[in-house]
Structure formats: C-alpha cells, structure tokens
Amino acid sequence: MSVIYxxxxxxxxxxxxxxxxxxxxxxxxxGEITGYARSSATRDTAREIGLCDRVCxxxxxxxxxxxxxxxxxxxxxxxxxxxxIAPHLAPGATITDVGSVKQSVIDAVAPHLPAGVHFIxxxxxxxxxxxxPRAGFASLFxxxxxxxxxxxxxDPAALARLDALITAMGAKTDRMEAPHHDLVLAVTSHxxxxxxxxxxxVADHLRRVSGEEVxxxxxxxxxDFTRIAASDPTMWRDVFxxxxxxxxxxxxxxxxxxxxxxxxxxxxxxxxxxxxxxRTRAIRRGIIEAGQDTEAPDFGRTPGARPAE
Amino acid sequence: MSVIYxxxxxxxxxxxxxxxxxxxxxxxxxGEITGYARSSATRDTAREIGLCDRVCxxxxxxxxxxxxxxxxxxxxxxxxxxxxIAPHLAPGATITDVGSVKQSVIDAVAPHLPAGVHFIxxxxxxxxxxxxPRAGFASLFxxxxxxxxxxxxxDPAALARLDALITAMGAKTDRMEAPHHDLVLAVTSHxxxxxxxxxxxVADHLRRVSGEEVxxxxxxxxxDFTRIAASDPTMWRDVFxxxxxxxxxxxxxxxxxxxxxxxxxxxxxxxxxxxxxxRTRAIRRGIIEAGQDTEAPDFGRTPGARPAE
Numbered sequence: 017m018s019v020i021y022x023x024x025x026x027x028x029x030x031x032x033x034x035x036x037x038x039x040x041x042x043x044x045x046x047g048e049i050t051g052y053a054r055s056s057a058t059r060d061t062a063r064e065i066g067l068c069d070r071v072c073x074x075x076x077x078x079x080x081x082x083x084x085x086x087x088x089x090x091x092x093x094x095x096x097x098x099x100x101i102a103p104h105l106a107p108g109a110t111i112t113d114v115g116s117v118k119q120s121v122i123d124a125v126a127p128h129l130p131a132g133v134h135f136i137x138x139x140x141x142x143x144x145x146x147x148x149p150r151a152g153f154a155s156l157f158x159x160x161x162x163x164x165x166x167x168x169x170x171d172p173a174a175l176a177r178l179d180a181l182i183t184a185m186g187a188k189t190d191r192m193e194a195p196h197h198d199l200v201l202a203v204t205s206h207x208x209x210x211x212x213x214x215x216x217x218v219a220d221h222l223r224r225v226s227g228e229e230v231x232x233x234x235x236x237x238x239x240d241f242t243r244i245a246a247s248d249p250t251m252w253r254d255v256f257x258x259x260x261x262x263x264x265x266x267x268x269x270x271x272x273x274x275x276x277x278x279x280x281x282x283x284x285x286x287x288x289x290x291x292x293x294x295r296t297r298a299i300r301r302g303i304i305e306a307g308q309d310t311e312a313p314d315f316g317r318t319p320g321a322r323p324a325e
Numbered sequence: 326m327s328v329i330y331x332x333x334x335x336x337x338x339x340x341x342x343x344x345x346x347x348x349x350x351x352x353x354x355x356g357e358i359t360g361y362a363r364s365s366a367t368r369d370t371a372r373e374i375g376l377c378d379r380v381c382x383x384x385x386x387x388x389x390x391x392x393x394x395x396x397x398x399x400x401x402x403x404x405x406x407x408x409x410i411a412p413h414l415a416p417g418a419t420i421t422d423v424g425s426v427k428q429s430v431i432d433a434v435a436p437h438l439p440a441g442v443h444f445i446x447x448x449x450x451x452x453x454x455x456x457x458p459r460a461g462f463a464s465l466f467x468x469x470x471x472x473x474x475x476x477x478x479x480d481p482a483a484l485a486r487l488d489a490l491i492t493a494m495g496a497k498t499d500r501m502e503a504p505h506h507d508l509v510l511a512v513t514s515h516x517x518x519x520x521x522x523x524x525x526x527v528a529d530h531l532r533r534v535s536g537e538e539v540x541x542x543x544x545x546x547x548x549d550f551t552r553i554a555a556s557d558p559t560m561w562r563d564v565f566x567x568x569x570x571x572x573x574x575x576x577x578x579x580x581x582x583x584x585x586x587x588x589x590x591x592x593x594x595x596x597x598x599x600x601x602x603x604r605t606r607a608i609r610r611g612i613i614e615a616g617q618d619t620e621a622p623d624f625g626r627t628p629g630a631r632p633a634e
Contacts, residue, residue, distance in 0.1 A: 092595075141542055145609070161542055190542075200538050203531045204547040208524055210590075214583045215517055216605040218575065222512045229509050231611045233450055233470055238513040240549045246609035249602035256590045256598060266527065267587050271580065274523045278576050281519075281565045286401075289565060293558035296525040300454070300555035302540045 021084040022047040028088035029053040034152025039185040052078035076104040087113035092254035095124030118194035120258035134174035147248040158186040202262035212244035330393040331356040337397035338362040343461025348494040361387035385413040396422035401563035404433030427503035429567035443483035456557040467495040511571035521553035
C-alpha cells in the first residue's frame with residue numbers, strides 16, 4: 017500500500033485514534049502521524065508506547081500542516097476542539113470525526129469551519145469495552161462498517177480520499193444521512209448500551225444483599241451485559257445527551273415491549289413467549305448471514321486470545 | 326482419570342447433555358453412556374454422530390441399569406420425564422438435572438422419586454446460543470460453576486460421587502438453597518435474557534422501516550444481545566414460566582432503574598449518567614477479578630475459533 021495522507025493529526029488518543037494509528041502504520045498509509053490528548057498523562061503514555069510519530073502539547077501544533085485531522089474526542093467535546101484548531105488548519109485539509117452521533121457533531125463543528133477546509137463526518141462501528149491510549153490495535157476495523165455522513169456540498173475528491181484511507185485500514189464504508197444514522201444507531205447501539213448499564217446497576221443492588229454471588233455466578237447473559245456496561249463513561253454520557261430524541265424513542269418502544277413480555281410471564285402465556293423467542297432467533301441468523309458476527313459459540317468462552325494485530 | 330459411574334443415562338440430547346457426553350468420554354469418566362431424546366430426528370442425529378454408546382428409543386430403556394441419570398430437558402418437562410422413568414430406575418441410582426430453575430424442578434420431580442433413589446438437583450452455569458445434539462463440546466464446562474441444590478436428606482456419599490464427576494468434567498461446584506439459587510439466577514441470567522429478547526424484538530420493528538440496516542450495522546451492543554436472544558426458545562419459555570416471581574421482581578427493579586436513567590437523559594443530567602456508568606464499570610472489574618471472564622477485548626472480535634474440544 018502507499019501513503020494516502022502526508023500528515024494525519026489525531027485529536028484524542030483513545031481506543032479509536034490509537035487503533036487508527038496502528039492500522040495506518042501497518043499499512044504505510046500516512047507519511048507522519050501526530051497526536052494530541054487533553055490529559056498530559058495520556059500524552060505521556062502515548063509517547064512512552066510510541067503511538068504516534070510525534071505527540072504534541074497543543075491541538076494547534078498537532079494540526080499544523082496536516083492534510084487529515086481526525087477528531088476522536090467524546091461527542092460533547094467536538095465543537096470546542098474544532099473552535100480551538102480552526103485557525104491553525106492547513107488550506108484544503110480534510111477534517112473527519114469518529115463520533116457515535118452525527119447530527120449534533122455536524123451542528124457543533126460546522127459553524128467553526130474555515131473556508132476551503134473539508135469536513136466529512138464519520139463513525140466506525142467498531143470498539144471494545146477498553147479505552148485509553150493502550151487500548152488500540154491494528155485489526156479493530158477489519159471487516160467492520162465505517163459510516164460516513166457527508167454534507168450536500170462535500171467535495172467528491174476529498175470524500176474519495178478519506179474513503180480510500182478507511183478501506184485501506186480494513187473497514188467497509190457506507191454513506192447515509194446524519195439523522196437516519198442517529199436513529200439506526202439508537203437501535204443497534206445506544207439503547208442496548210443504556211439497557212446493559214441499567215441491568216448491571218440492578219445487579220449491584222442485589223449484590224449488596226447476596227454478597228459476591230451475583231459476580232461469582234455471572235452466567236453468560238449477565239457477563240455479556242457487564243462487558244457492554246464497562247465501556248467509557250464519558251463517551252457514553254455524551255452519546256445519550258447528544259442523541260437524546262432517538263434514544264428516548266427507542267427506549268419507549270423497548271419499555272412497551274418489555275411490559276408485554278412481563279405480562280405474558282405473569283399470565284403464564286407460554287405460546288406467546290415461545291413465538292417471540294423464535295422470532296428473535298431468526299434475527300440473529302440474519303446477522304450471521306450479513307457477516308457481522310461469527311457462528312462460533314461464544315458464551316462458554318475460555319479465556320481467549322487478543323484479536324490478531 | 327477413572328470411571329466414576331458405570332452407566333450414565335442422558336435424558337434429552339441437547340447442548341448440555343451432548344457436552345457432558347463429550348466431556349465424560351474425554352476423561353473416561355463413564356463406563357457406558359446411554360441417551361434418549363423425545364424427537365426421533367434428534368435420536369437419529371445422535372446416532373449418526375456417535376454421541377452416546379447407545380441411543381435408545383424409550384426413556385425406560387435408557388435408564389435401565391444406570392447408576393446416574395441426567396435429566397437434561399426443558400424445566401417444564403422434568404416432572405413428566407421423572408414420572409415416566411421412575412418405575413425403571415435401578416435401586417440406589419442417582420438422579421440429577423441440569424435445569425436453570427431449581428425450586429420448581431424439585432417440586433415437580435420429588436413426588437415421583439422411588440425409595441432408595443437419590444435426587445440431587447444441579448445447574449451448570451455454562452452454555453452457548455446453540456442448541457441440539459450437534460451443539461455440544463467437551464470443554465463447555467471448563468472453569469465454569471456447576472451449582473448443586475441438594476435436599477436436606479441427601480445422601481453424602483451420592484453427593485460426593487456426583488461432585489467428583491462434575492469436577493472431573495472441568496467445572497467448579499458450589500452448593501446453595503434452591504430458592505436462593507433462583508433469585509441469584511434471575512439477576513445474572515433470566516432477566517438479562519428477557520431484556521435481550523425484548524431489545525431484539527424492538528429492533529425488528531425498526532428493521533421493517535429501514536430495510537436491512539439494523540442487521541447490517543449491528544454494532545457491538547446489539548450484536549451481543551442477538552447472541553443472547555438466539556438461545557433455545559423452549560428452554561427459555563420454561564425458565565420464565567417456572568421462575569416467575571423472582572424474574573418479575575428483578576424486571577420490576579430494572580424498569581424503575583431504567584426510568585431513572587431515561588429521565589436523566591431527558592433532563593440532560595450528565596453528572597448522574599457519568600456516575601452511574603462509572604459504577605457499572607467497577608462491577609465489570611469485579612467479574613474479571615472473580616475469574617468468570619477474560620480481559621481480552623471481545624467487541625471488535627474477528628471470526629474466532631470454536632473453543633478447543
């Protein structure tokens with residue numbers, strides 16, 4: 017592969033930016049990678065592990081001369097970061113972000129965009145429950161979707177170049193409108209995360225009653241919930257606050273549906289429960305066929321290897 | 326290892342019984358393994374893959390001469406199966422079950438127990454989202470808990486012998502009272518499964534609106550839910566109907582808690598959300614420390630290998 021951007025600036029050095037750094041290096045996709053994080057401890061760690069070619073002490077210095085700037089900070093911080101770097105951007109630079117919500121990021125970033133700079137919002141559908149500069153690995157994006165929500169006036173050449181970088185990191189790209197993105201993600205990611213957080217919170221009440229048993233005997237169901245609920249608190253706080261309407265809509269539907277099943281349990285309506293569970297099983301089959309997961313049984317997992325890097 | 330039971334009869338040939346057959350063979354723990362399933366298709370498959378030494382066409386024939394009988398059928402079928410096999414049990418035989426609910430199984434099985442037969446209820450906390458005679462594998466129980474809820478008059482020698490078999494299959498055993506078991510499992514397994522089923526059902530509504538996108542872009546959160554919600558419908562219908570009170574209690578707590586978080590989103594209360602998510606993250610850490618899961622990041626998982634057999 018060959019260099020797609022001469023200088024890539026990463027603002028925020030967490031799981032996503034770190035994985036991009038590893039993936040770009042593995043593919044030789046960037047001439048130089050600069051990085052910045054607000055916390056000096058994060059910057060120190062990034063320097064210690066050599067995450068970027070250069071870790072800078074200001075966002076301004078990091079973006080100077082970059083032809084690609086990646087905003088990889090919590091959704092609620094995007095506007096302030098953009099305001100800070102705007103005066104220092106190189107003419108013709110592309111700005112992208114990796115936020116899990118798109119409309120609110122567009123609303124926060126767009127007003128600060130200098131003329132001649134291309135803003136192409138994006139969202140890699142990839143992650144783990146770990147965060148921070150040590151959490152990234154090169155294969156995080158392999159075979160994952162990376163959604164782009166370009167604005168109507170987006171420069172086609174800038175879009176094609178960003179698309180080439182993402183594809184070279186192993187991801188598959190697709191494009192959609194920002195509001196539609198936010199609704200689809202509310203269903204597939206945001207509501208499930210809130211639900212997992214909630215269930216783990218309930219278990220914590222019981223844990224105070226029954227000692228360590230709830231943790232000790234965490235069977236498959238709960239164990240997977242805790243995995244989801246271990247994700248970065250700041251990132252997720254911002255997701256819910258910035259995709260408020262869609263998340264509340266889906267949670268409303270969820271509660272209605274849960275009440276129907278609760279009632280079926282209370283009334284002893286076995287056929288209704290069986291029908292429902294048969295239908296959800298078919299959806300799972302659809303996901304496997306769509307290639308987004310593997311059929312390998314994962315509940316009884318034995319301590320596994322870290323995904324290959 | 327050496328033979329612990331001369332003849333083990335498996336009633337029901339799904340994931341758990343199949344994994345027991347593989348594990349007992351791998352360890353040379355049973356002299357002969359006989360098996361029975363109600364469905365002739367399941368019996369045919371079991372014969373084809375050589376799951377047991379002998380697959381019989383009746384439960385009566387299967388248990389004849391067995392010193393251990395394992396009831397591995399849905400919780401709601403335990404009583405009827407026990408009534409059917411009772412007249413055919415060998416004197417001194419041990420009966421155990423692998424149901425996810427314990428009190429209702431005891432209530433259903435105990436009245437049919439012949440004198441001189443030992444009934445020791447059990448529950449392996451292991452499984453995958455797959456079911457049927459082909460789903461089992463020998464390492465399913467490795468490092469997993471297998472809870473026993475013996476009755477007050479249980480014979481200590483019979484209990485020690487069953488415990489030895491379970492331990493030899495790689496599991497760790499513990500003992501608790503049946504009602505307490507049912508509450509702990511309602512938190513760690515039953516409620517999370519119902520919630521996962523519900524969320525996948527909600528997504529299905531949206532899928533009818535937005536085509537295949539919900540499946541195609543299933544990010545980590547939802548993908549893990551579908552994995553849970555793909556579990557066997559009959560087994561889970563029975564779990565909910567037979568652990569009704571504890572499950573409804575936990576679901577009630579869950580709904581209250583979810584409403585608190587929904588309200589925080591609606592009111593834009595960032596600190597409350599952040600505090601909550603920070604607390605749930607700590608619970609996850611507790612689970613890793615308790616050895617029930619691995620720290621390896623699992624969300625960005627690449628198609629993985631089947632657990633070693």
